[in-house]
Amino acid sequence: MMMDYESVIKLALERGFYFPSCEVYADAQAGFWEYGPSGVGLKNKFLELWRRELVRRDAMMEIDGSQIMSESVFEASGHLENFADPIIKCTKCGATFRADRMIAETAGVNIPEGADLAEFDKIISEKGMACPKCKGSFGGAKRFNMMFGVGIGPEGVGAYLRPETCQSIFVDFPRLYKTMRGRLPLGVAQVGKSFRNEIAPRQSLLRLREFYQAEIEVFCNPSRLGDVDRFSEIQDTSIRIQTEADPVLITCGQAVDSGIIPNKFVAYYLGLLAEFYEKTGIDIRKSRFRRLGEKEKAFYADVAFDFEVETSTGWLELVACNYRSDYDLLNHAKKSGEKFEVMDGEEKVLPHVFEISMGIDRSLYTILEHSLRRDEKNDRTVLSLRPYLSPVHVGVLSLVKKDGLKEKTDEVYLQLRKKCDAFLDHSGAIGRRYRRLDEVGAPLAITVDHQTIKDNTVTLRMRDSMEQKRVKISEIDSVVATLIAYP
């Protein structure tokens, strides 16, 4: 049975996955959440899987950039101008509306959202527009930018918390390419925090003001998008793609042949991404790559596929895959005066960029929801995480404390704890301790009993099947290592 949002958040709060930030204070703001010990364990293991399946598999570089970036970066990127909504506010009831949408709907006039604010005001007064709720009059149009501004140093020089991690990658590209012996196509990856001043953050990890992204920017020669060495690795990988019609399940190879995906280059990365998510334990049958229409795409995107997964809250966008063309490098080159062109063989090119922008928090939520189940037959709640993602790999338990079992258990624990995430527990009924381990997703439990004293064997209990088998203490290390290994 699949669990709902309420069950997931209850588990998160009770078992240390995540909880609200600053919760002891009344002025705690919405949209900020913290990961507890279990959440950090899951997140770290998830990111290790991401590195294995994408970064290392494709021989990408990984960087770690500043979260605060200077104003010029966002002038060049377009965020100062485009990452802001024109809004109008009713002077009487205080209701706020998107100025461009309101004008399009009531006055039938289309003004681009990036237009000068005076244009909005002009139409509003010409058409005599009033608040649809209370008929009050509108104040002047304003721009609400979703970037958090910060002041640097005593003079408070303007800068911003980055609204997406990738700007570091674009800005760093010339140095990385020169010093790290770059060749196209070159993937540069980054994990880090981004910040967006959402108007209405909601649903814990699903819409945050401060959130984690794992982004990959692949720099490529736009004239060689059909020339992908390792395409054969994923050409038979099946993915679900939705365009205007119903989703279709086809292989990456077929998707390119039929033109659903524009080229092998994009198909290759969608294939890698699908293989990665399959290994997170998310139910891949409930996923789709949805090709975005013109109006849905971000302002910098040429072609965009969102990787979406069905959860109890509806379809949830986990990854945005955007073909950003030369938008970013061209603008940073113009603004900075730096050269961003590189040699690809004999050819001098300004690389294009394909981006795989993953929302980590949303991914972790989805993993939890898809992994959590209620086992009515055995009256237990089980978090069936993939073993390699579990915050606790193995619980080490003494069946009873006396007769030297406690001491023996401590020995086994000491033997294991540097090699994996082991959790020692001596107290309470054995069944209760197994249930507790089930809830944090520990795939294995080792129990020291009376027979252990006689023959140096322990029982190894499997979370999902509840089956037990006896294992020699001398073999525990290798048995556990095999069972919790990354695929």
Added chain:
RNA sequence: GCGGAGUUAGUUUAGCCUGGUAGGACGUCAGCUUCCCAAGCUGAAGGUCGCGGGUUCAAAUCCCGCACUCCGCACCA
């Protein structure tokens, strides 16, 4: 930001209408039981009753403001 519903221990919830010592269940901890799947028994800890103000001799309870959470609208990874 708007509209609606909420906020009492780690979780879930009673008490609020009708103001007067905040209570249960689960969980946690300790002990007994020496035991392989939330058993039982004994005991304990754990509460700024979301925050601030007002009314009152007295506020979890009545009034006002704010914050947060959830559901819709709009926006997004």
